[in-house]
Amino acid sequence: MSEQETADLGQSMKVVADHRRARRVGQVRRFALQAGVLVVVLLAWWAVTASGLIRPLYLPSPGAVWTAFVESNSCRPIAEGSSRTICGEQNYYMWEHLIASLQRMGVGVGAAIVLGPILGFLMASIGWLNTAIEPYLNFLRSLPPLGYIGLLIVWFGIGDLSKYWLLFLAAFPPIVIATINGINGIRSDTLDAARSMGANRRQVATEVVLPSALPEVIGGIRIATGFAWTTVVAAELNAGIPGIGALAYVSGTQLQTALTIACIIVIGLAAVALDAVIKRLGTLLVPWYGKA
Known part of the structure; x- marks a missing residue:
């Protein structure tokens, strides 16, 4: 050298x-x-x-909120001097409430992550299918979760099945739409170049269309997950214990403002963590995206 x-x-x-x-x-x-x-x-x-x-009823101090958080994750005497104890809130620790909500998210949003890209790919590839389904997809996307939670309870009961459906319906449309936009955003000359080099339909789909649309799909999953997480309180209004959304609702109705704020903070931090995980996975799956 x-x-x-x-x-x-x-x-x-x-x-x-x-x-x-x-x-x-x-x-x-x-x-x-x-x-x-x-x-x-x-x-x-x-x-x-x-x-x-x-007044503390409307806005408790940071110390009171911290105390409520600690007590919701520990055991304490029912009354001063009593040998009987109560653990957590509503017979569950707060972390157990959070895990229960995340499990419901995993089922509902997980199903949307699996099925959403499939339908999006079909709608982007088949013109008449897109024309037939798009209005109903937009209709579903515009509905607030509280608008149809009652109907889901009638259909599927007050158990977890109705909650899975609510979270699925909240996450499904954004993922489908993001997939369609990602596929439609691929330049036609890119597809023509792949075909001219001898790529068959399967190779074009797996080696050109999928990598090109994947950043949009991941972006849609981030949006869908965030939106579904915001509906967790609505999903857990009925028989949602254990569940962090249900705990926030019940504590609010019982005027336990400090505990309600603690739940809100935990919900927000969980949302930030979920988004960070999805963003990191997106970076690993599409490391070339956003780079010159």
């Missing part, structure tokens, strides 16, 4: 190192900003509650 090539290689490695260093600095700054905003919000929350401007 000549001296010039060695110098060029060293310069390239320096550029890469500088880029990585700048990215790490950017990540630290973003984390510091987000942490700073969180601290300000908590301080403002504490100041408002400590000043007595708002």
Whole structure:
């Protein structure tokens, strides 16, 4: 290797190192900003509650919310001096409520993730099928979950089956639509080039259409999962215990505001974690997406 090539290689490695260093600095700054905003919000929350401007019934202090969270994940005496204890809330720890809701999500949204891309691919490939089904798909997508939860209970009972259906119907349309948009967004010259090189229909579908549409499909899954998670309270209004949505609803009706806020925070954090997992899986499945 000549001296010039060695110098060029060293310069390239320096550029890469500088880029990585700048990215790490950017990540630290973003984390510091987000942490700073969180601290300000908590301080403002504490100041408002400590000043007595708002009654604890309407806005408990951060400490009260934390206490409610801890008690919902531990056992405590029923009364002072009593040897009998009560564990969690509604006979379940909060983490058990959360796991129950995630299991329902896994079944309902999981079915949508499996069936949604299949229908989307068929609708994008068959014109008359798209014309026939699209209006009903949009109709279903526009319905609020509370609008048909009662009907699902009549059809499937108050058990988990009606909850699975509700979460499935909430997640299914966005995934189908995202799949259709992903396939329709593929340039025709890309397909023609694959065919001109001798690719058959199966190869075009698996090696061109699927990789090209996959980023849109994953984006649709992210949106669908988020929307389905927002319906978890509606899904668990009836016989939803154990369930984090049901716990939030029941605690609200019992004026346990601190516990309600604790449930809301857990629901929000779970949503952020779910989205981060799906985003990470998308990065692993389509590492080329968004890169020049």
